[in-house]
Amino acid sequence: MKPAEFFQRDRTWHPPALAPDYKTSVSRSPRLAMLSLQGSMSEITGPTFGHTDIDPIDNDLIRNWAKTGDPVGERIIVHGRVLDENARPVPQTLVEIWQANASGRYRHKKDAYLGALDPNFGGCGRTLTDQDGYYYFRTIKPGAYPWRNWVNNWRPAHIHVSVFGSAFSQRLITQMYFEGDPLIAQCPIVKTIPDPRAIDQLIAPLDIKAAIPLDCLAYKFDIVLRGRRSTLFENRMEGN
Amino acid sequence: MPQPLNYLKESPSQTAGPYVHIGLAPGAAGFEIYRQELGQVIAAPDVPGNRISVEGLVLDGTGAPVKDVLLEVWHADPQGIYPHPEDPRHAQVAPGFRGWGRIITDFETGLWRFDTVKPGPVMGRNGRMMAPQVNVWIVARGINVGLNTRMYFEDEDNSADPVMNLIEQVDRRATLLARRVAPGQYRFDIRLQGDGETVFMDV
Numbered sequence: 001m002k003p004a005e006f007f008q009r010d011r012t013w014h015p016p017a018l019a020p021d022y023k024t025s026v027s028r029s030p031r032l033a034m035l036s037l038q039g040s041m042s043e044i045t046g047p048t049f050g051h052t053d054i055d056p057i058d059n060d061l062i063r064n065w066a067k068t069g070d071p072v073g074e075r076i077i078v079h080g081r082v083l084d085e086n087a088r089p090v091p092q093t094l095v096e097i098w099q100a101n102a103s104g105r106y107r108h109k110k111d112a113y114l115g116a117l118d119p120n121f122g123g124c125g126r127t128l129t130d131q132d133g134y135y136y137f138r139t140i141k142p143g144a145y146p147w148r149n150w151v152n153n154w155r156p157a158h159i160h161v162s163v164f165g166s167a168f169s170q171r172l173i174t175q176m177y178f179e180g181d182p183l184i185a186q187c188p189i190v191k192t193i194p195d196p197r198a199i200d201q202l203i204a205p206l207d208i209k210a211a212i213p214l215d216c217l218a219y220k221f222d223i224v225l226r227g228r229r230s231t232l233f234e235n236r237m238e239g240n
Numbered sequence: 241m242p243q244p245l246n247y248l249k250e251s252p253s254q255t256a257g258p259y260v261h262i263g264l265a266p267g268a269a270g271f272e273i274y275r276q277e278l279g280q281v282i283a284a285p286d287v288p289g290n291r292i293s294v295e296g297l298v299l300d301g302t303g304a305p306v307k308d309v310l311l312e313v314w315h316a317d318p319q320g321i322y323p324h325p326e327d328p329r330h331a332q333v334a335p336g337f338r339g340w341g342r343i344i345t346d347f348e349t350g351l352w353r354f355d356t357v358k359p360g361p362v363m364g365r366n367g368r369m370m371a372p373q374v375n376v377w378i379v380a381r382g383i384n385v386g387l388n389t390r391m392y393f394e395d396e397d398n399s400a401d402p403v404m405n406l407i408e409q410v411d412r413r414a415t416l417l418a419r420r421v422a423p424g425q426y427r428f429d430i431r432l433q434g435d436g437e438t439v440f441m442d443v
Contacts, residue, residue: 007247009442014253015384022255024382027301028432034442035406040364042375042390043443045324046314047279047340055275065273085248094278098263108259109270110308110347122273124263160256160263167326168314169443173379173386175254189255192384198252224248 005039006169006226007085015192022188023149039169046168049094049128058126061099061139065107065122072118073102073140077210077218078176081133082163085227089133095223096126096162097137104145104155113145138216144183156183156190165225176221179205253386256379260310261344268344279312279343282356284336289318289357294391294418294426297350298378301433305350309380311343313354313391315373320360358393364402371401373416378430388441391428395420403441412439 017029037043057064062071078097082090100106100123103115107123121140129135142157158175165171177184184190184203193199201224210218261269267277283289298306316322316339323333333339337357345352364370374391392398394417407413415438418426430438 009250011385011442013249017384017387019384022382022384025255025384026382027304028306028380028382029301029384030387030437030440031301031433032437032439034440035403036442037403037406038365039443040370040403041322041327041362042314042316042364042370042373045322045326047338048324049278053276053278058274065271083248085250087246087248096263098259106259106262107269107271108262111259122262122266122271124266124273126263126274126278160254160260162256162264166324168375168377169388171312171377171386172251172253173256173260174251175257192254193252198249201249201251202254224251226250227247 004228004230005044006167006228009226013195013198015194019188019192022192025192043169044167046164046166046171049092049164051128054126054128059135059137061121061123061125061137064125066120069120071101071121071140073121075138075216076141077136077138077212077216078159078204078221079134079136079207079210079218080220080222082129082135082165082223082225083133084165084225088227089129089131090165090225091129091131091133093129093166094126094164095129095135096124097139097159098124099139099142099159100145102140102143104143115143115145141178149188153188154183154186156181156187161221161223163223163225170225172223172225174202174223177203178219179203253384255381255384256310256386258308258381260308260379264310264342265344279341282313282338282341282354283317287317287334287337287357290424291355292358292424292426293353293355294428295351295353296428296430297352298345298380298430298432303434305345306380306432307345307347307350309345309350309352309378311352312377313341313343313356314375314377315339315356315359316362318357318360320362322362368402369400370403371396371398373401376430387432388443389430389438390416390441391418392416393418393420393426407439415439
């Protein structure tokens, strides 16, 4: 069978490896050019996941680490679709998220920020998209937090998002930001992305229609993975 | 105006940050939350094949180990089959072979390790076989877009591998070779930058 490849990743849309205002990138970015490969079986396949891998409560961050009651903070739903660049839904794909609590503190043994831990909040969740590529989580809106880059840098409120797609070459980790947050424009990590339209793609709008009255606000965050091209008229592929 | 081309743009990548473990390996972050963490078993013990273990470091441009890195690997089974519907032979994959693993470094030393079965050769493009190899994906604080590379084995014949042969600077091909340090044990260091910089791929 003929492998159907993915659209080339637009490396001018993504952040470059070296972005000096994000200091850690200086020593962790390759200096030499990447080797561009056409897709082979090794790239167009990837791990698959099913409902035996995860539990239904895994997408509810308000309940999945609750010990003595609900966590403190702004109750929100984060929902959206995983699509490809052809706007086709990506079904049955694993979406994983992680985040700080309402104080901007992470439940991680390496986080020493003085913002308080919440005994009822873990900060991670995962789910599989349905047949329409739809996913949802319930969580607490994370707080901003300081980090050692310049001396007074603060990350905007954000949720880290990891998605698989159907192929290892679609693998993506990104961050979701919240509409209206004034820290977005100041953040050296956000600004590693050169194109303001690409930054806008990571900002989730308030979705008041999806809010649950008297209970929970909602933000909508669609995720786009690489699209796949048709192999029209292609009997023999050129190159490698 | 011509008709619009209604392609969407891929969501831009952002660094996984220093606390990637909370989401992808919460046990390493210091708390047990899930019934099972994903990616810990690449090949169950009863999967036939040669068991191997691979360990190594990811080194930054100063030669220091990166201690907050997370790696994922993806590889075929000993027959060269991927457990994925796009592989025409996927129905023949041994039960318990997932082919995918998620690997955490030791926070003190930066050393990482994974156990699996040695992959077989895989059909590449145009009917040319690829030498046994493991796809590797690296994310960490300071890495804005996950880095892809491949790990090959120094004790295999890699001379006809189509991807290896695309590397124009012949000396750089060795950066993709895992060294055999004992029977079934390999060492694979990844250099992000500078002398001996690993070949990374835009796949």
